[in-house]
Amino acid sequence: MTRKTIKVDLLARVEGEGALKVVLHDGKVQSAELNIFEPPRFFEAFLRDRHFTETPDIVARICGICPVAYQMSGVHALENLLGVTVGGPLRDLRRLLYCGEWIESHTLHVYMLHAPDFLGYDGGVQMARDHAEAVTRGLQLKKVGNEILQLLGGREIHPINVRVGGFHRAPRKRELAPLAERLKWAREAAIETARWVATFDFPERERDYTFVTLKHPSEYPFNEGRIVSNRGLDIEAADYDAHFEETHVAHSTALHSHFRDGGGSYLTGPLARFSLAFDQLSPLAQEIAREIGLGRECRNPYRSIMVRAVEILYACDEALRVIEDYEEPDRSFVAVEARAGVGYAATEAPRGLLYHRYHIDDAGTITDAQIVPPTSQNQACLEEDLVDFVGSFLDLPDEALRHRCEQTVRNYDPCISCATHFLRLEMDRA
Amino acid sequence: MSVQTLVIGVGNPARGDDGAGRAVARRLGEQALLGVRVVETEGDATSVLSLMEGAQAVYLIDACVSGACAGEIRRIDVTQADLPQAAYGLSSHRFGLAEAVALAKILQRLPPRCIVYAIEAASFDMGAPLSTSVGRAVDAVVEALSSELKKEA
Numbered sequence: 220m221t222r223k224t225i226k227v228d229l230l231a232r233v234e235g236e237g238a239l240k241v242v243l244h245d246g247k248v249q250s251a252e253l254n255i256f257e258p259p260r261f262f263e264a265f266l267r268d269r270h271f272t273e274t275p276d277i278v279a280r281i282c283g284i285c286p287v288a289y290q291m292s293g294v295h296a297l298e299n300l301l302g303v304t305v306g307g308p309l310r311d312l313r314r315l316l317y318c319g320e321w322i323e324s325h326t327l328h329v330y331m332l333h334a335p336d337f338l339g340y341d342g343g344v345q346m347a348r349d350h351a352e353a354v355t356r357g358l359q360l361k362k363v364g365n366e367i368l369q370l371l372g373g374r375e376i377h378p379i380n381v382r383v384g385g386f387h388r389a390p391r392k393r394e395l396a397p398l399a400e401r402l403k404w405a406r407e408a409a410i411e412t413a414r415w416v417a418t419f420d421f422p423e424r425e426r427d428y429t430f431v432t433l434k435h436p437s438e439y440p441f442n443e444g445r446i447v448s449n450r451g452l453d454i455e456a457a458d459y460d461a462h463f464e465e466t467h468v469a470h471s472t473a474l475h476s477h478f479r480d481g482g483g484s485y486l487t488g489p490l491a492r493f494s495l496a497f498d499q500l501s502p503l504a505q506e507i508a509r510e511i512g513l514g515r516e517c518r519n520p521y522r523s524i525m526v527r528a529v530e531i532l533y534a535c536d537e538a539l540r541v542i543e544d545y546e547e548p549d550r551s552f553v554a555v556e557a558r559a560g561v562g563y564a565a566t567e568a569p570r571g572l573l574y575h576r577y578h579i580d581d582a583g584t585i586t587d588a589q590i591v592p593p594t595s596q597n598q599a600c601l602e603e604d605l606v607d608f609v610g611s612f613l614d615l616p617d618e619a620l621r622h623r624c625e626q627t628v629r630n631y632d633p634c635i636s637c638a639t640h641f642l643r644l645e646m647d648r649a
Numbered sequence: 650m651s652v653q654t655l656v657i658g659v660g661n662p663a664r665g666d667d668g669a670g671r672a673v674a675r676r677l678g679e680q681a682l683l684g685v686r687v688v689e690t691e692g693d694a695t696s697v698l699s700l701m702e703g704a705q706a707v708y709l710i711d712a713c714v715s716g717a718c719a720g721e722i723r724r725i726d727v728t729q730a731d732l733p734q735a736a737y738g739l740s741s742h743r744f745g746l747a748e749a750v751a752l753a754k755i756l757q758r759l760p761p762r763c764i765v766y767a768i769e770a771a772s773f774d775m776g777a778p779l780s781t782s783v784g785r786a787v788d789a790v791v792e793a794l795s796s797e798l799k800k801e802a
Contacts, residue, residue, distance in 0.1 A: 283691060327695065344748050347755045355756055362699050376691060 241605060241624055246613055251605030252468075253598060253628065266588040271297050271557065271579050275381040278575075278590070283376050284327070287320035287368070288568030289590075290381045291442055292575040297383045299456070300562025300577060301555050308548040309385040310442075311541045312371060316381070317441045317566075318538035319367025322405065324569040325489075325527040325534075326364060328632045329412060330357030333524045336626040337419035353415055356408050360531070363405040367538065370398060385552030395542045402539050409532035410507055416524045417511035422623075424608050425518040428600065429483065430491035433567050439499040439533055440492055440567045448485065449495060457563040459574050465591060476596040484599035487571030488631070489526040490517050501536040504529050520604055520630040527632075530569075557583030568593050570632050594633045601631050654685045654798065655704040655760075659692035659711040659746050665777035666719075666770035669787055670710035672779060673766070676791045682798050697749035698758065706762035706801065708794060711746050712770040712783070719771035720782030722790055727754075727763045764797075766790050 242249040262281050269277065274297060278289035291313060298305060305313070330353070331343035340346040347354040365375045370390060372378020380387050431452065435444035446462075447453045454462060462482075465474035477484055494516035497505065508529045517526055559581045565574045571593030578587040604627055612623050658674025660667045671689045678687040690696050692711065701707050713723075725732060731754075732747045746765070753759040768790060771780040779787060 283693065331695070342748075344751045344755065347752055351756055354752070358695055358698060358752075358756075361695050365696070365699070375696065376693075 239605075239624060239628060241609055243609075243613070246610070248606045248610045251602045251609065253602055253605075253633075263588045263590055266577075266585050269585055271577065271583045271585055272383055274383065274577070274585070276379065279377045279379075279381075281590070281592075284324050285320055285568045285570070286377050287316050287372070287381075288566060288573050289575075290378065291317060291566040292564050292568075292573045292590075293577075294381060294383050295442060295564030295566060296456075296562040296575040296577050297579075298555070298562070299564055300560045300579060301383070301558060303384060303553055303555050305385055305553050308546055309389070309552070311545065312386060312389065314438075314441050315367060315538055315541040316371045316378070318534040318541070319364045319371065321364070321534040321569050322409075322531055322538075323361050323364030323368065324632075325531045326357055326361040326412075328569075329416060329524055329527050329531070330354060330361070332632070333527075333626075333629050334416065334419075336622070336629060337416075337421075337524070356411060360405055360408045360412065363401050363535075366398060366401060370394060382552055384555045385548075385550075387551065389548050389551035392545060392547055395545055399539060399542045402535050402542070406503075406532065406535040406539065409528065409535050410503075413507050413511050413525065413528035413532060416528050419524070421519060421521045422608070422612075423519065424521065424611070426520070426604065426607060428490070428518060429478075429485040430494050431485045431487050431572060431596075432491040432495045433565060433572065434496060435499065437499065439496050439501075439537070442566045446565055446572070447495060455563070456565040456574065459563065459565065459591075460576070460589075463574075463591075463596075465595065474591075474595050475599045476591060477599060484603055485596070486600045487593050487596050488569075489523050489530055489571075490520065491571065492567060493517055493526045493529065500529070500533050501540075503536055504533040507532055520627070523630050523632075527569075557581065570594060571597060594631070597631050597633070601628065601633070604630070653704065654706045654708075654801065655700065656685060656687045656708045656794070656798075657697060657700055657710070658687070658689045659697065659709060661691055663776060665772045665774045666768075666780055666783045667712050667773050669712045669768045669770065669779060669783050670766075672784075672787045673710045673768075673790045673794065676787070677794060677798075680795060682795070685798055692745040692749075694745055694749040694752060697746060698753055701749075701753060701760055701763075702758065704760045706764075707760045708764050708766065708798075709746060709750075710766045710768070710790060710794070713767040714770055715767075717769045718782075719769055719780060720786040721769040722786050722793075723765075723767045723769075724793070725765045725767065727765050728759060728761070732765060766794060 238254045241251045266277055274293045275290045278293045279286040281289045335342050335346045338346055368375050368378055373380040430449045433440035433444035434447040445453055462479055463476055464479045465476050468475050497515045511525055513525055561578045563576050565572050573593055574591040576589040577585055579585050612620055656674055656677055658671040660670040662668030662671050674687050674689045727750050732750050768783055768786045771783055
């Protein structure tokens with residue numbers, strides 16, 4: 220029996236630091252372990268002893284790609300604690316900001332990180348040689364997302380305009396008008412994106428996932444809703460800890476989330492949102508989803524690129540709706556006053572559910588914080604995908620098999636920032 | 650108004666010498682040279698690309714790792730030569746400067762003049778200041794670039 224090790228010293232299209240090890244024995248996958256470092260743990264400690272009003276600026280630093288998600292979960296959790304509801308135009312502006320982040324983050328992943336897997340390139344740069352038109356479209360589309368962040372957030376990365384209770388400054392109606400023109404172009408580009416990715420070849424693999432997502436009666440999930448699953452879960456964010464737990468695993472410094480009491484892994488993110496909230500997509504997004512061959516639900520993780528494209532389209536539509544309906548608010552924020560307590564919230568980062576919990580004292584000082592990012596929640600599920608799928612790809616040559624493993628990881632768009640990013644892939648065939 | 654000359658400092662100032670490019674940019678910004686716009690970025694390729702749009706001359710300053718002595722400075726005219734990809738673009742998501750330049754070339758969006766100043770880094774420790782040799786290199790690049798920009802003007 221021969222033993223073979225395949226290594227990749229640097230994997231460029233996963234945003235994180237770590238290693239992947241797949242052990243094959245007698246033609247079967249024995250184990251699959253993804254080890255990723257997880258800086259958000261430090262942030263929970265950074266937050267302690269800081270005033271709660273500093274939260275949006277601190278948590279924005281957790282990620283350069285999805286800072287809005289961290290800010291939104293943070294401010295919602297604190298508003299939950301302080302008994303404040305933010306409604307009307309301010310609430311809509313938050314949706315608009317989230318649209319910007321989804322457009323930006325999803326487009327980067329679709330075009331530069333994931334599409335090269337399907338078209339057989341090492342990366343977006345190589346792909347651009349043969350697909351210049353598509354890459355140009357992707358770059359322009361991403362830019363529209365950035366422009367929303369720039370306008371509403373004050374800058375494109377680590378926005379500074381978000382505060383507990385609303386915004387430091389609300390935009391004027393006339394400032395949003397040029398954005399609407401850009402978004403109309405982006406909506407067309409998003410449709411083209413969906414049609415483009417639908418032409419890719421997809422491995423026909425499905426799993427019977429437990430999907431977990433936010434659910435709102437009338438809106439596709441961003442900021443608000445109950446946490447639901449396709450297996451009957453239906454809870455408030457405040458009950459998250461009662462149903463989910465994070466555990467240490469020996470091979471990783473990252474925590475893995477599971478249902479409590481041995482309830483197993485679950486999947487958050489585009490597939491979960493799409494499958495459980497299809498009816499809340501805009502009519503155009505639903506129409507395009509059907510046109511490109513997605514049903515009302517999607518259990519094939521390789522098709523997540525199609526779902527992301529549909530979500531980009533939805534985000535453009537939703538952003539246009541917000542801009543059309545926008546009336547300038549009298550004040551850019553709802554006043555908040557410190558009081559002791561504990562607050563909870565979950566919102567939908569591009570990659571999935573992002574849960575925050577804060578304890579503050581009478582003076583408004585944070586005494587405890589918990590942040591559970593989507594990648595941590597998805598990690599167990601990701602490893603199960605590898606165990607389930609890789610065995611059926613063993614007829615592929617080593618190089619192609621290694622590539623398929625990487626692609627399977629990239630289905631999740633895992634994101635752990637703040638590190639120099641090496642991913643070493645090690646594969647033992649015994 | 651389209652920018653004629655743009656200086657882009659790339660890096661993460663919280664990671665030791667990775668902040669070299671931004672240190673140069675900050676110092677040049679203080680000189681307020683006429684007709685020169687100075688920006689700092691963490692170096693994500695798509696942001697760099699969009700910053701370069703429409704500029705006639707772009708100067709990019711970044712830390713690099715190529716095995717040379719710490720603090721060594723290289724000036725590369727990327728309209729003439731390619732960047733050795735492995736050594737550049739230490740952006741947090743490893744889709745950085747080298748990719749930005751490569752993409753700009755492929756998509757025919759490279760500004761007519763595009764110069765990279767690369768400073769060999771010694772360490773990327775979290776929260777560390779610039780190392781001594783890289784700090785000296787920053788002084789030298791500020792001086793060189795400043796006179797290059799004045800000559801151009």
